[in-house]
Structure formats: structure tokens, C-alpha cells
């Protein structure tokens with residue numbers, strides 16, 4: 001078997017992914033089955049989870065960044081720093097993504113579900129920023145984005 005099989009055999013929590021749902025939600029209700037078995041148009045981005053798509057994208061992104069930064073693919077140190085760079089970049093996008101979701105009418109509970117956390121934690125972490133950003137928009141972009149949305 002390949003790397004993902006090994007990852008799934010590790011005790012839950014060893015990879016720091018214990019907060020992710022074991023059975024990802026989808027709109028057709030099939031859960032964690034091959035994509036071919038889902039209904040056509042099934043939304044499988046309702047909750048965060050690890051799969052072969054994620055694995056392939058991250059592997060490709062790390063390799064691309066290692067190369068573009070002038071290192072060699074076999075350099076484990078370059079892999080570490082590039083992986084950390086990608087994680088930091090992705091993390092830095094969460095506040096704006098949450099603010100955008102609020103502007104589009106997502107509740108704190110819905111946002112929390114998509115972040116694999118609680119509504120209270122999501123609101124505590126991103127609420128001030130989302131509110132501040134909405135106040136800047138003044139409702140110009142979307143009617144629900146203004147300060148009255150809170």
C-alpha cells in the first residue's frame with residue numbers, strides 16, 4: 001500500500017489531525033467512499049478531511065516550492081521549510097476566508113463545522129477581524145457584509 005494507508009493506520013492524534021472528522025460530510029450522504037460512488041455534483045467540501053486529493057496537492061506544492069527556491073527535491077531540510085511556508089501561507093488566509101464566509105451569510109456554527117472547531121472558538125478567533133473587515137466594506141460588496149450583519 002501507499003503512504004495514505006500508512007497514515008490511516010497511525011493512532012488517531014499522532015498527526016495533529018484528531019480534530020478533523022473521521023467521516024467527512026458530503027451532500028449525498030455517502031461519506032468516505034471513492035469519488036465515483038458519490039452522486040453527480042455532490043459537494044464534498046463541507047468539512048475538512050485528508051484524502052488523496054489533498055495529499056497530491058500538498059506533495060505537488062512542496063516540490064514546486066522547493067524547486068522554485070533553488071533547492072533540490074531530495075533535501076529534507078528544504079522540504080521542512082517549504083512545508084512550513086505553505087502551512088503559514090494557508091493559515092494566514094483563514095481570517096479573510098472566514099470574513100468572506102460571514103459576508104456570504106454563513107453562520108458561526110457553519111463556519112466552525114468547516115474549520116473542524118466549535119462556533120465559540122471560531123467566533124473568538126475570527127469574530128473581531130471579520131467584524132472589522134465588514135465595517136470597512138460598509139456593505140458595498142454584498143448587502144450582508146456591512147456592520148449591520150452582526
Ligand SMILES: [Zn+2]
Pocket residue numbers: 026027028029030031038039042043044
Ligand atoms: Zn457525496
